[in-house]
Amino acid sequence: MSEGQENTAPVSRLPRLLSPQVKTGIPVPSHSAPLLSSNNINKRKLPSSPGIPVAKRQASNPTPTLGPSSAAGLRQSQRKPSGGFVPTANRKPSSALTAASRPTSSLAASQRRTASNGSAASSTASTTTARARAAAAPTTARRPPVATSTRSAGNMGRSLGPGRGVSPGAASGSGIGSGLASVSQFKSHDGRIQSMEKTVNSIQEMWEREQARISSLQMSQSDMQALLANFRNADHQSRRDLSNVNEEMEVMRAKYAREIEDLERQLSKRDREKRDLEEEMKDGREDLSRERETVRELKRTLAEQSAHHLTLNAQLAASQAQQAALQAEIQRATLAVSSMKAELEVGMQNARAAEQKAAEKVKAVEEERDRKIAEIEDELRTAETIRRKLHNQVQELKGNIRVFARVRPALAHESDSPDALADITYGDERTAAETGQSQITVTSRTESATGKEREQAANFVFDKIFQPMAGQKEVFEEISMLAQSVLDGYNVCIFAYGQTGSGKSWTMEGGQNDKDMGMIPRAIDMIFTVSSQLRDRGWKYQMEGQFLEVYNEVINDLLGSGQFDTKKHEIKHDKEGKMSVTDVVSVPLSNPRQVSTLLDRARSRRAVAATLMNERSSRSHSVFTLKVRGVNPLTEEKCEAMLNLVDLAGSERLASSGAGENKDRLKETININKSLSALADVIGALGTGQQGGHVPYRNSTLTRLLQTSLSGSSKTLMLCNLSPLAAHLGETLCSLRFATKVNSTVVGSAKKQTVK
Numbered sequence: 001m002s003e004g005q006e007n008t009a010p011v012s013r014l015p016r017l018l019s020p021q022v023k024t025g026i027p028v029p030s031h032s033a034p035l036l037s038s039n040n041i042n043k044r045k046l047p048s049s050p051g052i053p054v055a056k057r058q059a060s061n062p063t064p065t066l067g068p069s070s071a072a073g074l075r076q077s078q079r080k081p082s083g084g085f086v087p088t089a090n091r092k093p094s095s096a097l098t099a100a101s102r103p104t105s106s107l108a109a110s111q112r113r114t115a116s117n118g119s120a121a122s123s124t125a126s127t128t129t130a131r132a133r134a135a136a137a138p139t140t141a142r143r144p145p146v147a148t149s150t151r152s153a154g155n156m157g158r159s160l161g162p163g164r165g166v167s168p169g170a171a172s173g174s175g176i177g178s179g180l181a182s183v184s185q186f187k188s189h190d191g192r193i194q195s196m197e198k199t200v201n202s203i204q205e206m207w208e209r210e211q212a213r214i215s216s217l218q219m220s221q222s223d224m225q226a227l228l229a230n231f232r233n234a235d236h237q238s239r240r241d242l243s244n245v246n247e248e249m250e251v252m253r254a255k256y257a258r259e260i261e262d263l264e265r266q267l268s269k270r271d272r273e274k275r276d277l278e279e280e281m282k283d284g285r286e287d288l289s290r291e292r293e294t295v296r297e298l299k300r301t302l303a304e305q306s307a308h309h310l311t312l313n314a315q316l317a318a319s320q321a322q323q324a325a326l327q328a329e330i331q332r333a334t335l336a337v338s339s340m341k342a343e344l345e346v347g348m349q350n351a352r353a354a355e356q357k358a359a360e361k362v363k364a365v366e367e368e369r370d371r372k373i374a375e376i377e378d379e380l381r382t383a384e385t386i387r388r389k390l391h392n393q394v395q396e397l398k399g400n401i402r403v404f405a406r407v408r409p410a411l412a413h414e415s416d417s418p419d420a421l422a423d424i425t426y427g428d429e430r431t432a433a434e435t436g437q438s439q440i441t442v443t444s445r446t447e448s449a450t451g452k453e454r455e456q457a458a459n460f461v462f463d464k465i466f467q468p469m470a471g472q473k474e475v476f477e478e479i480s481m482l483a484q485s486v487l488d489g490y491n492v493c494i495f496a497y498g499q500t501g502s503g504k505s506w507t508m509e510g511g512q513n514d515k516d517m518g519m520i521p522r523a524i525d526m527i528f529t530v531s532s533q534l535r536d537r538g539w540k541y542q543m544e545g546q547f548l549e550v551y552n553e554v555i556n557d558l559l560g561s562g563q564f565d566t567k568k569h570e571i572k573h574d575k576e577g578k579m580s581v582t583d584v585v586s587v588p589l590s591n592p593r594q595v596s597t598l599l600d601r602a603r604s605r606r607a608v609a610a611t612l613m614n615e616r617s618s619r620s621h622s623v624f625t626l627k628v629r630g631v632n633p634l635t636e637e638k639c640e641a642m643l644n645l646v647d648l649a650g651s652e653r654l655a656s657s658g659a660g661e662n663k664d665r666l667k668e669t670i671n672i673n674k675s676l677s678a679l680a681d682v683i684g685a686l687g688t689g690q691q692g693g694h695v696p697y698r699n700s701t702l703t704r705l706l707q708t709s710l711s712g713s714s715k716t717l718m719l720c721n722l723s724p725l726a727a728h729l730g731e732t733l734c735s736l737r738f739a740t741k742v743n744s745t746v747v748g749s750a751k752k753q754t755v756k
C-alpha cells in the first residue's frame, strides 16, 4: 500500500493493520481480541496488555505459602533434583523460569505504565491461571507418595522455613533413641515428606502458573511490540493526517475568512436593511399610534354616540309614551272637537249671519270713511291750494324781490386788533320780528378838511339781517319757504352779492360738514323732502341740475368734461319764452346725495381752472340751476319751475380791486362791474313797474341767464354779504346801498308756472 493511499484513509487503515489476517507469527492471545478491537483502535487509545496486571499482582504478591527461603530451596532443588519426584517436564523450563523471571521485572515496569488499562485484562489472566492450576492438580493428586531420604528430607528441612521444618535438635535425638522412637521418627519424617511433597506440588503448580504467565507475558510483549509498531505507524499516519488536516484547516480558514467577509458584508447589508426596517417600523409605529389614536377617538365618539343613541332611545321611548298619551288625548279631543264642531257649525251659522250684518255695517262705515277721507282730501287740497295762494300772497306782500343782509364773523387772523373791525350795529331783534324789518347801522369816521373827525352813521333796513353769529341753519330757515315755492311751480332766484371775501361762497355752498352746509345743498335737501311728502298728495317730481359759470361774459359748464372756455354755450329762448343754454350737462337728480357729488365736481373743475388762470372763483359768477317738473294725476295739475342759486363775483370797485396795470384783472373787473350794473339796471327797470316796459336783460350774460328768474313772475332773494372789517367799510357801504336799491324795487306779482 502506498503512502499516498495511507494518507487518504489514515483512520480506516488502523484496524486493518491490527486485524488477525496480518499475523506476523506472534501468537495473539485470545483475550487480546477485545483489547484490540476496532472500536478501541478508532478511539486511538493505547492498547493495554491483558496479562500485565495479573503478572504484576503475581510478582508483587507471590504465593503466601512461600517465603524467600522456600524460593531459594526451590532453586537449589532445581539445580540438584533429588528423589525424582519432580517431573521432568517441570524441570526443563527451569532456565526458562530464570529467563522468565527477568522480563517479569521489566514487564512489571511496563505493567505499571499500563496498569490503568489492565483491569479488563486481569479477569482474563485469572481465568488462564485457573485453567493451568486445574490442569496441574490431577497430576499431583495421582502421584503416589515417595519416600524421601533423610538428606533430602534434611535439605528439604533446610529449605523449609524454621516454622515449617523439623528442628535439627529433635532429629539427632530420635536417631540415637529406641525403635519406637525410630518409628515415631519415621512417621514424623514421613509426615514431613508428605508435607514437603505437598509443598513441592504447590511450588510446581506455582511454577507452572509462572510458566504460563511468562508465556502469556511473552505473547503480550510481542503483542505490545506489534502494537508499538502499529502505534508508530499510526502516529506517523496521524502526523500526516494532522498536516493534511492543518492544510485542510488553512484552506478551510481561508474559505471561512471569505465566508466571514461575505457574512460580514451580508451582516452590514442586513444591518442597513434592519435600520431601514426599523425606520419603517418606527414610521409604521407612529402611523399605528396615530391610527390607534384615531381608533381611540372613533371609539370615544362611538361610545358617545352609543350613549347618545341610548339617550335618544330613552327619549324616543318617552316620546312614544308621550305620543301614545297624546294620541289618547287627541282621541278625546277629537271627540270633543266633533261635538264642538257641531256646536261651532251652529255658532258659525250664527256668526255668518252676524258677520254678514257686520260686513254690511263695515261697508257702510268704510263708505262713510272713504267719503269723509275724500272730503278731507278735498279740503286738504283746497287748503293746500289756499296755503300756496296765501304763501304766494305773503311772498307778494313781502315783495317779489327780497333782500337779506348777512355779516360774516371776523376770521381768527382778522380780529387781532380791535380797530380792525368796522363799527356795525344792529337794530332791536324783537322790533325786527314784530315789524319784519331789520335795521343795520354802519358808522364811518372821516376827517374833515379842518382836521375834525366826522362821524357818519348810515342806517339800512332789510327784510332780514343776519349778524355774524347766525349759522347756516338760521339763514336757510328764512329762505326755505322760497325754495318750497319751486315745488309750487314758481321760479326762484337766490343770489349772493358782496365784495370778495364777504362770505358769498360760504353762504351758498358752505363747509363740508352738515352744520356748515350752505343754501344750495340745504335747498335741494328740502325740495327732495317736500317732494316726497307731496307724493302722498299725488305729486310726482323729476329734477335735474346744472352748474354754470360766467367769466368775462363767457358761459362755462362746471359739470362738463371738456376743457374750460373751449365750448361755446349760448342762451336761447323758445317761443314760449323758456330759456335754455346749449351744450351744457344737465344731471338728473333722484336723491340729495347726488347734489354733494355734483358740487364737488364743480369745485374741482373750478380749482383746475384756477391753476390755469390764477384765482378766478371770486372773479366769476357761478349759477346752480335746479329744474323741477311736477305732475299730479289726482288733480291733473302740472308744474315746471327753476331754482337759481347764484354766487356773484366780487362787487368791489375798480380802485379797490387791485387790478392796476394787470390787463386781465382790469378786464375781469370791468366785466364784473358791467354785469353787476346790468343786474342793477334790470332790477331798476323791473322796479319802475311799467308793464311792458323795456328791461335791459340783454346787457350782460348774467342778466340774460337770470332773465327768467328776475322777471316779475319770479321770486327773487338777494343775500347781501358784508365783511365786518373796518378796512372793507367803503365796500360794505356800497353793497348796502346796492342792496337797498334792490330792496326798494317792487316787481309785480309772481306767476305760477303751469304746464298745459
Ligand SMILES: Nc1ncnc2c1ncn2[C@@H]1O[C@H](COP(=O)(O)OP(=O)(O)OP(=O)(O)O)[C@@H](O)[C@H]1O
Residues within 6 Å of the ligand: 407, 408, 409, 411, 468, 498, 499, 500, 501, 502, 503, 504, 505, 506, 507, 617, 618, 619, 648, 649, 650, 721
Ligand atoms: N358766516 C361765516 N362763518 C364763518 N366763516 C365764514 C362765514 N362767511 C365767510 N366765512 C369765511 O370767510 C372767508 C371768505 O368767505 P368766502 O370765500 O365765502 O367769500 P366770497 O365772498 O365767496 O369770496 P370770493 O368772492 O373770493 O369767492 C372764507 O374763509 C370763509 O370760510
